[in-house]
Amino acid sequence: MSGFAAAMLVGLILDALLGWPTRLYARIGHPVTWLGRLITGLEQALNRGSHAQRLFGGAVCVIAALAATVGPAIWLQAVLPSGWAGLLLTGALAWPLIAARSMHDHVAAVARPLAADALPEARQAVAMIVGRETEALSSAGVARAGLESLAENTSDGIVAPIFWGVVAGLPGIVAYKTINTLDSMIGYRTERYDAFGKVAARLDDLVNLIPAPLTGLLFAASSRQTWAALGCMAQDGRKHRSPNAGWPEAAMAGALGLRLSGPRVYGDGQMSDDPYVNADKPDPIADDLLRGLQLFVRAMLLLGGVLLGIWLLG
Secondary structure (H helix, E strand, O other): OHHHHHHHHHHHHHHHHHOOOHHHHHHHOOHHHHHHHHHHHHHHHHOOOOHHHHHHHHHHHHHHHHHHHHHHHHHHHHHOOOHHHHHHHHHHHHHHHOOHHHHHHHHHHHHHHHHOOOHHHHHHHHOOOOOEOOOOOOHHHHHHHHHHHHHHHHHHHHHHHHHHHHHHHHHHHHHHHHHHHHHHHHOOOOOOOOOOOHHHHHHHHHHOOOHHHHHHHHHHHOOOOHHHHHHHHHHHOOOOOOOOOHHHHHHHHHHHOOOEEOOEEEOOOOEEOOOEEOOOOOOOOHHHHHHHHHHHHHHHHHHHHHHHHHHHHO
């Protein structure tokens, strides 16, 4: 495990320094886009028939996607050399599956126009990272959406893949990313995906049971309001519509002294009357999104320190 922790630290550092270069994306795409094409093909072939047939087809889709991705990862982990060479190569292969740099850049792209009172541009930027309707969002609504996305995706896009990478190396991080991408593509409660995406959604809930509260703890420990963040997690972490997203959102709300979550309208026009997290605090303003990014950076530095500690203690 200590060697895998060092490899994940290498991947995190590479991602923080380089992100996924635009030229590389233009030339070969990205592993998640490759996975997306695979899932799209499986969904088109299997998502048909009765409710039971769609449920079974969704299970087959999950198994096929995992077999296609985790199988090669197991082989790669087995043939990689030992020692520093294997550690660095594992980290380099994990690098594209860690999204710290892109998470920061996407939220910063919302924060900059919002701070400059350019609300239309801020709405366009936040629409790139949330599923809700954004055209009528106020400045506070944009800031809230950005902070919620930052909190939830820190867990899904960074802490969870690294956690499973530490547990099981390259196969662990690949398996997690496959499950999470399946959930993001088919794990919806719509007529088309309710049955077909059920296995993917439940599996995603399962693999995030530990990383989600860990993300909340990272936010709390990185905050100047640690006890407020922990108290908000304890009080409101389970109020969220998602069994896992509430932990990091509650921690961020407590750390920043704001209320998050609450009612929103999704792109299909569906109203979601969710309860607020940290309900007695004020709505966020533009500067609070910048404070959220600062908290995120401190949490990522702490995560790097934790990985270094696991490696050294191991």
